[in-house]
Amino acid sequence: MNSMEKINQFRDDRDWRQFHQEKDLALSITLEAAELLELFQWKTSEEAKEQPERLKEELADVLIYSYMMADNLGFDIDEIIDEKLKKNALKYPIEQSKGQR
Amino acid sequence: MNSMEKINQFRDDRDWRQFHQEKDLALSITLEAAELLELFQWKTSEEAKEQPERLKEELADVLIYSYMMADNLGFDIDEIIDEKLKKNALKYPIEQSKGQR
Amino acid sequence: MNSMEKINQFRDDRDWRQFHQEKDLALSITLEAAELLELFQWKTSEEAKEQPERLKEELADVLIYSYMMADNLGFDIDEIIDEKLKKNALKYPIEQSKGQR
Amino acid sequence: MNSMEKINQFRDDRDWRQFHQEKDLALSITLEAAELLELFQWKTSEEAKEQPERLKEELADVLIYSYMMADNLGFDIDEIIDEKLKKNALKYPIEQSKGQR
Numbered sequence: 187m188n189s190m191e192k193i194n195q196f197r198d199d200r201d202w203r204q205f206h207q208e209k210d211l212a213l214s215i216t217l218e219a220a221e222l223l224e225l226f227q228w229k230t231s232e233e234a235k236e237q238p239e240r241l242k243e244e245l246a247d248v249l250i251y252s253y254m255m256a257d258n259l260g261f262d263i264d265e266i267i268d269e270k271l272k273k274n275a276l277k278y279p280i281e282q283s284k285g286q287r
Numbered sequence: 288m289n290s291m292e293k294i295n296q297f298r299d300d301r302d303w304r305q306f307h308q309e310k311d312l313a314l315s316i317t318l319e320a321a322e323l324l325e326l327f328q329w330k331t332s333e334e335a336k337e338q339p340e341r342l343k344e345e346l347a348d349v350l351i352y353s354y355m356m357a358d359n360l361g362f363d364i365d366e367i368i369d370e371k372l373k374k375n376a377l378k379y380p381i382e383q384s385k386g387q388r
Numbered sequence: 389m390n391s392m393e394k395i396n397q398f399r400d401d402r403d404w405r406q407f408h409q410e411k412d413l414a415l416s417i418t419l420e421a422a423e424l425l426e427l428f429q430w431k432t433s434e435e436a437k438e439q440p441e442r443l444k445e446e447l448a449d450v451l452i453y454s455y456m457m458a459d460n461l462g463f464d465i466d467e468i469i470d471e472k473l474k475k476n477a478l479k480y481p482i483e484q485s486k487g488q489r
Numbered sequence: 490m491n492s493m494e495k496i497n498q499f500r501d502d503r504d505w506r507q508f509h510q511e512k513d514l515a516l517s518i519t520l521e522a523a524e525l526l527e528l529f530q531w532k533t534s535e536e537a538k539e540q541p542e543r544l545k546e547e548l549a550d551v552l553i554y555s556y557m558m559a560d561n562l563g564f565d566i567d568e569i570i571d572e573k574l575k576k577n578a579l580k581y582p583i584e585q586s587k588g589q590r
Contacts, residue, residue, distance in 0.1 A: 220523030321422030448573035472549035
């Protein structure tokens with residue numbers, strides 16, 4: 187099974203899809219992003235990286251809810267990433283963007 | 288190329304990896320999650336879903352920064368999702384969790 | 389008029405209180421906090437402080453929605469701040485907390 | 490003492506102002522907003538309001554960090570709220586905005 191299939195099996199096994207309205211998924215992605223960000227509160231990047239297990243877990247949570255949202259909306263993960271990178275490439279042409287923040 | 292390779296090529300073409308300190312990536316994931324959430328502000332899930340193109344873009348941004356974070360930290364996306372699902376499965380056994388929010 | 393009265397007059401003049409369900413206010417506080425945070429993206433504190441007008445506006449937005457939430461829930465701003473500081477004081481006694489992050 | 494003075498005394502008693510760089514305060518406001526938002530996850534506004542003590546605490550935390558940010562930047566809370574409401578009033582004239590989301 188790929189990651190999307192595993193995530194869907196997890197929620198279907200528990201009959202949880204009924205709770206996963208998209209507004210609550212969007213809210214959950216934000217909450218998980220905040221939990222990841224919390225690992226950096228009052229810290230430098232270097233200090234935060236001393237907790238790789240916590241980083242793994244919180245980042246995984248962001249991804250899991252994002253995958254659920256994609257599935258709910260019928261989006262293909264790789265396709266929407268590819269489309270967005272193409273839009274970004276037009277907005278930030280290599281020549282003008284190189285080394286510029 | 289897979290999604291991770293495309294994302295890395297995008298930032299390497301622009302020499303942007305120097306800006307991608309993990310604290311700023313964590314902050315960026317949160318900001319993109321908020322932009323996704325904003326599409327649901329003052330709306331029901333049904334109303335928000337009338338803007339699929341915006342949803343695609345904002346969700347893709349969350350994913351792109353999350354993939355960059357994983358790459359920076361040396362994490363494999365599928366592996367951390369799998370590990371987290373296994374932890375969640377122990378925390379929420381099917382029997383006790385079925386249909387429970 | 390004090391700030392709370394001005395905020396309430398603003399929304400009552402526009403008949404907007406009907407939209408201000410608490411879940412959407414909580415969501416809005418988060419979105420405004422993210423807009424404030426965005427002024428610090430890829431920047432140091434010093435660099436971000438070069439935009440005082442933007443900081444003023446975004447911080448004011450966080451405060452305005454927070455005041456609306458307090459009003460909706462019947463909370464007195466000064467009272468809930470005072471109560472929370474007292475709880476924090478018990479959790480972080482001066483002796484043990486001094487100079488400790 | 491007013492709320493701002495109490496907040497400042499709290500952090501000065503603990504010699505904590507040294508940690509309160511504005512980027513970390515902005516991050517903290519977002520984290521506290523997310524904790525407030527979490528009380529609404531998978532819930533309606535009505536369901537969330539059954540926990541008034543938690544709502545009080547999390548809203549107070551948003552306010553406390555927002556007040557610290559204002560103080561750090563030399564902003565007067567009432568003044569920035571007043572200025573922002575005036576800008577909003579120009580953007581949303583009563584006539585055109587009444588009852589419109």
